[in-house]
Amino acid sequence: MKQSLYGYTLEGLQQLVLELGYKKFNGEQILRWLYQSQVTNIDDMTNLSLPVREALKEKYEIFLPEIVKKQVSDDGTIKYLLKMKDGSLVETVLMRYVYGNAVCVSSQVGCNMGCSFCASGLLKKVRDLTPSEMVAEVMTVQHDLNKSNERVSHIVIMGIGEPFDNYDNVMQFIYCINEAKGLAIGARHISVSTCGLVPKIRQLANEKLQINLAISLHAPNNEIRNKIMKVNHAYDMDLLKEALVEYCQKTNRRLTFEYILLNGINDQSEHASQLAKWLEGTNSYVNLIPYNSVDESSYRRSEEKNINNFYNLLKKYKINVTIRREFGKDIEAACGQLRAKSEVRKHENNC
């Protein structure tokens, strides 16, 4: 089976052409063709000599997934359901901000973290996505945006999957899209979100990368977090805090904490004060997320007055806090729902 040319860094492409018996500088040419000219055919790489192109074509291709479904929201959000070579379905979302176009990338097919409120975990992890598949998610959206002369400017690795459960592939993906002569997405425009795999947070602190780290916290204490996030049994909030304080000291970066407000579970006044206390010593801000209801779960979105109360209390405690803008309200919005529903449909059709 042919390998995809996506997902390599400049160094990786240089290595690849050297192994084929050609020149190192061909690597940079290929990088530019893939990400600046955005060709989808090796034959179109016209400044490569014919033998180089032929040698490339023998082993490689430029793989773009099939768009199985595309939903466009009134607010411009676009949700794609993509089919990889082995038939795996992956969700990718384009979100439009005033400052640019962000692509929300999935890092795995399914997820094993088992957070009780999340649709992604309804279907267990099937496999990790490769760097080339994650790049292909971005390039699929970029090709679509080319029609309106727009550019993907930001990447958030917050789609289906736990990026730190696929750490090496995710890092290679990041180094690839960050490549100055390639897509050139600045590290400060790249965010990765984790449910809190502590050893990988420590590992990230040692990468020389200025990316943004977001933590899905969703609870103000261990008792609540244990109930809603399985990962807390492995790495509780004390271990998490210790690693994050170190991360802030080492990197000088500001953390984002995501906190879904679940009606009656974690949205009371005492929870806001516990959260503020826990955040002491971190350089961070909190993004409050209105819950997207998932059919299969009994959780409900907090009432408006409780959301506002929680927000105001955090402000009073001098916490930097925002309420997340909602995207694509009119399309199947919660992460993982589109894929979960398609997989269920597929299953029903097979039975």
Ligand code: SAH
């Ligand atoms: N595994 C990673 C990234 C994927 S989830 C992580 O846990 O961070 C991306 C974000 O969406 C997480 O903060 C997750 O908790 C949140 N999320 C999951 N289901 C949601 C829902 N139904 N409504 C709102 N946010 C949800």
